[in-house]
Amino acid sequence: MKTSELLNYTEQLLDAPRFRDYCPNGLQVQGKENINVLISGVTASLALIEAAIEVNADAILVHHGWFWKNEDMRILGTKRKRLKLLMQHDINLIAYHLPLDAHTSLGNNAQLANQLGLRVEGWFGEQNIAAYGYLPDAVNLSMLGTQIKQALGRQPLIIGDPDKSLHRVAWCTGAAQDYLAQAVAVGADVFITGEASEQTVHLARETGVAFIAAGHHATERYGVQALGSHLAERFGVRHQFIEIDNPV
Ligand SMILES: [Zn+2]
Incomplete structure (x- = not known):
């Protein structure tokens, strides 16, 4: 499955461009050109990236991605660690925030x-x-x-x-x-x-x-799973939701 095709389809499906949002929706970090294994999770945390690497993910689909409005734009500390690991493994990071709520x-x-x-x-x-x-x-x-x-x-x-x-x-x-x-x-x-x-x-x-x-976290586990399953069915990619527990 071509990454660009999956992105075009999802953008239309969620009508993403119509939303004013606090983060970019769609592809946030570019990785491999093809996706066979798609991982979904609530938040693009270090733990989710590590778990995705374990199962040879080509793309991670999340509700809470990166690059939020008003955050420090520099790539330092934990942000560098997450980004470095993701890029070392050439994994696409795809995030949908408000379009996925709605x-x-x-x-x-x-x-x-x-x-x-x-x-x-x-x-x-x-x-x-x-x-x-x-x-x-x-x-x-x-x-x-x-x-x-x-x-x-x-x-x-x-x-x-x-x-x-x-x-x-x-x-x-x-x-x-x-x-x-x-x-x-x-x-x-x-x-x-x-x-x-x-x-x-x-x-x-x-x-x-x-x-x-x-x-x-508990109320926002289900949209990304439904979207991941929908994409898996539509495009024949393998999909797995990874739960990283969060008490908040
Ligand atoms: Zn949220």
């Missing part, structure tokens, strides 16, 4: 909905990356917490009355705690995201909208 079937929010059994009704927030919908079976907050724990394999942080009954659910994976106010505006009874900030708790208490932080 995609309506392969994206993080659509895939989190699959994991939790949520039905999507609409999208909201900056560039329409956050979703709202409902649970087919009426549940209360403590039941949803249990469901999330079972699906994601970790205990979420839950703010709100455990007996609160839930009709409309809003969610946005990752560090979207600042979308809580917008979730309130779309009439959500509960907002699920990855991380919490100190002030999120007060806003949840004062608006009466329940808040769940289910893990930044």
